[in-house]
Amino acid sequence: MSTVLIVAEHDGYRLSAATARTVTCANQIPGAAVTIVVLAAEPAAVAKEAAALAGVQRVLTITQAGNTHTLAAVLAPQIAELAAGFTHLLAASTTFGKDVLPRVAALLNTSQISDLMAVEGERRFRRPIYAGNAIVTIEVPPGAKVVATVRAASFVAAAQGGSAAIESATVKAALPRHTRFIGVESGATDRPDLQSAARVVSGGRALGSAENFKHIYSLADKLGAAVGASRAAVDAGYVPNELQVGQTGKIIAPELYVAVGISGAIQHLTGIKDARTIVAINKDAEAPIFEVADIGLVGDLFAVLPEIELALAGK
Amino acid sequence: MRRVLVGVKRVVDYNVRIRVKPDGTGVALDGVKMSINPFDEIGLEEALRIKERGHADEVVAVSIGPDDVQQQLRTALAMGADRAIQVRTTSAIEPLQAARIFLQLVEKEQPSVVILGKQAIDDDNSQTGQMLAALWDRPQATFASKIEINGAVAVVTREVDAGLEKIEVDLPAVFTTDLRLNEPRYVKLPEIMKAKKKPLDVLDVATLGIDLTETLKVVKYEPPSQRTRGVMVKSAAELVAQLRAKGILQ
Numbered sequence: 001m002s003t004v005l006i007v008a009e010h011d012g013y014r015l016s017a018a019t020a021r022t023v024t025c026a027n028q029i030p031g032a033a034v035t036i037v038v039l040a041a042e043p044a045a046v047a048k049e050a051a052a053l054a055g056v057q058r059v060l061t062i063t064q065a066g067n068t069h070t071l072a073a074v075l076a077p078q079i080a081e082l083a084a085g086f087t088h089l090l091a092a093s094t095t096f097g098k099d100v101l102p103r104v105a106a107l108l109n110t111s112q113i114s115d116l117m118a119v120e121g122e123r124r125f126r127r128p129i130y131a132g133n134a135i136v137t138i139e140v141p142p143g144a145k146v147v148a149t150v151r152a153a154s155f156v157a158a159a160q161g162g163s164a165a166i167e168s169a170t171v172k173a174a175l176p177r178h179t180r181f182i183g184v185e186s187g188a189t190d191r192p193d194l195q196s197a198a199r200v201v202s203g204g205r206a207l208g209s210a211e212n213f214k215h216i217y218s219l220a221d222k223l224g225a226a227v228g229a230s231r232a233a234v235d236a237g238y239v240p241n242e243l244q245v246g247q248t249g250k251i252i253a254p255e256l257y258v259a260v261g262i263s264g265a266i267q268h269l270t271g272i273k274d275a276r277t278i279v280a281i282n283k284d285a286e287a288p289i290f291e292v293a294d295i296g297l298v299g300d301l302f303a304v305l306p307e308i309e310l311a312l313a314g315k
Numbered sequence: 316m317r318r319v320l321v322g323v324k325r326v327v328d329y330n331v332r333i334r335v336k337p338d339g340t341g342v343a344l345d346g347v348k349m350s351i352n353p354f355d356e357i358g359l360e361e362a363l364r365i366k367e368r369g370h371a372d373e374v375v376a377v378s379i380g381p382d383d384v385q386q387q388l389r390t391a392l393a394m395g396a397d398r399a400i401q402v403r404t405t406s407a408i409e410p411l412q413a414a415r416i417f418l419q420l421v422e423k424e425q426p427s428v429v430i431l432g433k434q435a436i437d438d439d440n441s442q443t444g445q446m447l448a449a450l451w452d453r454p455q456a457t458f459a460s461k462i463e464i465n466g467a468v469a470v471v472t473r474e475v476d477a478g479l480e481k482i483e484v485d486l487p488a489v490f491t492t493d494l495r496l497n498e499p500r501y502v503k504l505p506e507i508m509k510a511k512k513k514p515l516d517v518l519d520v521a522t523l524g525i526d527l528t529e530t531l532k533v534v535k536y537e538p539p540s541q542r543t544r545g546v547m548v549k550s551a552a553e554l555v556a557q558l559r560a561k562g563i564l565q
Contacts, residue, residue, distance in 0.1 A: 011477070071482065072445065072455055072457070073448070073454055073455060076449060094476050095457075095458060095473075095474070095475040095476045096475070096476070098441050098445075098457070098458075099445065099455075099457045099458070099475075100445075101445075102410070102441070102442035102443075102444075102445035102446050102449075103445045103446065103448060103449040103455065104449075105411065105442070105446065105449075106411060106414060106445070106446035106447075106449035106450050107449050109411075110411075110530075111409055111410070111411050111530040111531050112410070112411075112440075112442055113531065114439065114440045114441055114442060115439065124534075128439065128539065129342075129437065129438050129439055130327070130333045130342065130436070130437060130438075130439070131436065131439065132539055133332065133333050133334075133335075133342075133538075133539065134333065134335045134342050134536050134537070134538065134539070135536070135537045135538070135539050136533050136535065136536055136537075137533070137534045137535040137537070138531050138532065138533055138534070139531070139532040139534050140530075140531060140532075141530065141532065144530065176452075176454075178453065178454045178484060178485040178488075179454040179455075179456075179482060179483075179484050179485075180482060180483045180484070181480075181481075181482055182470065182481035182482055182483055183480070183481050184475070184477055184478055184479065184480040184481070185478050185479045185480075185481075186477045186478030186479075195476060223564075231494070234495075235494070235495070240478070241460070241474050241479075241493075241494075241495055242474070242475075242476060242477065242478050242479075247436070247439070248433075248434070248493075248494060250476065255563065256558070256563050256564075266332060273539070273542065276563075277558075277561065277563055278542070278545075279554065279558070281554075290544065290547070291542075291544050292541075292542040292544070293544070293545055294542075294545035294546070295545055295546055295547075295548060295554055295557050295558070296545065296546070296547045296548070297547070297548050297549075297550070297551070297553075297554050298547070299551075304551050307550070307551030307552070308551040308554065308555060310551070311551050311552045311554070311555035311556075312555055312564070
């Protein structure tokens with residue numbers, strides 16, 4: 001039997017959708033009994049959400065004032081201590097999971113699998129390398145703990161309807177004081193979260209300016225979509241960096257992805273390959289984005305986008 | 316001496332489109348252009364700027380691998396590193412093993428700052444910096460887009476999914492670089508000539524006594540499944556009609 005511990009990702013109030021997707025991954029491990037651990041200053045609300053996910057057997061909470069912020073150096077020793085009793089340790093491959101889990105793995109003296117995208121057995125998994133240009137199948141030898149970050153875009157979110165028991169756990173680990181949280185600036189808006197949105201509209205370098213990105217925001221609002229961007233658009237300063245989609249930005253899997261003025265470099269495509277439907281709008285008919293698009297339209301985005309909005313309105 | 320240690324990994328160049336070998340035993344690397352991992356190049360640039368701002372006295376570039384990595388170390392020296400260390404091995408090195416190698420160098424060199432790339436663009440692991448920080452029992456500031464050193468502490472801005480997070484860490488600490496930390500400088504020809512005279516020490520990995528046994532077995536390499544090209548439409552109206560026909564839009 002596999003005992004799987006998942007590190008919950010949250011903002012103190014809500015459980016991240018990426019964690020719900022990680023639960024689905026965990027339940028694909030043969031014979032898995034899934035536990036979620038919530039480390040927080042006040043874990044009750046997040047623990048309740050975790051307990052309501054189908055396929056979760058138990059939720060553990062570790063309550064400490066030091067867990068108010070997601071500092072890897074503070075969280076890792078606690079997670080490592082708790083993980084001792086489990087065969088598998090998972091976290092979503094978000095900036096949170098990528099930051100904290102390798103630190104835990106090293107404390108456990110264990111190697112880590114990053115961006116696990118498919119479960120092939122209790123200790124056999126697949127993951128992408130070279131920006132998704134190759135997929136490797138990896139085996140973890142018997143007896144070794146499996147520590148992995150999970151590429152959330154490769155799994156659907158676990159359904160609601162669970163009723164796991166919530167228990168509080170205590171750890172002895174001394175928490176370091178050498179790392180201190182100052183603050184976080186977020187471009188938080190009322191729009192859906194890019195990582196978990198069902199629809200995403202992304203703009204590329206062809207937008208030409210930050211000002212012109214209003215066309216992307218406008219279409220996104222009409223579709224109830226999140227806004228993303230190519231690395232070129234972020235580097236050009238059109239939008240903040242947290243909107244970057246691709247190998248070194250966010251890997252997403254929306255139902256609908258609309259790429260506007262994005263040529264489709266391999267590093268960008270690796271971030272959207274699991275999208276259900278890709279729509280591409282580009283004035284260059286030879287742009288590589290059209291090779292992966294389900295629906296393509298060659299045209300000037302500044303002419304096409306208002307026309308799409310009109311067509312949407314005229315249903 | 317206040318020292319910055321920088322990791323320099325030799326990887327397939329960013330612009331090369333790699334292919335899986337037909338027999339599934341690896342990716343075809345023969346004759347492929349190799350470069351410094353772009354995130355490591357950013358790390359090296361940051362180390363040089365830390366020194367130029369007066370927060371360090373020496374920048375040491377480190378690479379782990381066969382003698383080929385000396386090319387990337389010479390580039391690092393030409394960019395401005397003061398000296399270089401090659402940890403010589405022909406074995407494939409996993410992130411935890413790389414972290415253990417760095418830990419030994421850290422104990423010997425006593426740097427106040429270690430900078431590594433947030434990931435290498437070959438295996439895309441994003442682990443070594445965090446693992447080194449854990450083994451060293453020191454702070455980590457990953458995905459850094461701004462590093463401000465102020466005496467014995469540093470304030471680091473990190474690119475996280477929610478936006479930009481600021482943390483303060485005591486030095487020594489490990490930083491990993493994100494894309495927007497800086498733009499690396501171009502190497503000038505005279506610097507390349509000068510770099511040939513800078514010290515490049517070679518340390519055989521066997522002298523470190525680190526177990527290099529493979530812990531994660533790669534059993535197969537495959538090309539990714541390809542998305543197939545869909546339909547081309549002629550107008551915005553047709554595009555919206557297609558989305559409605561597919562049931563994606565109401």
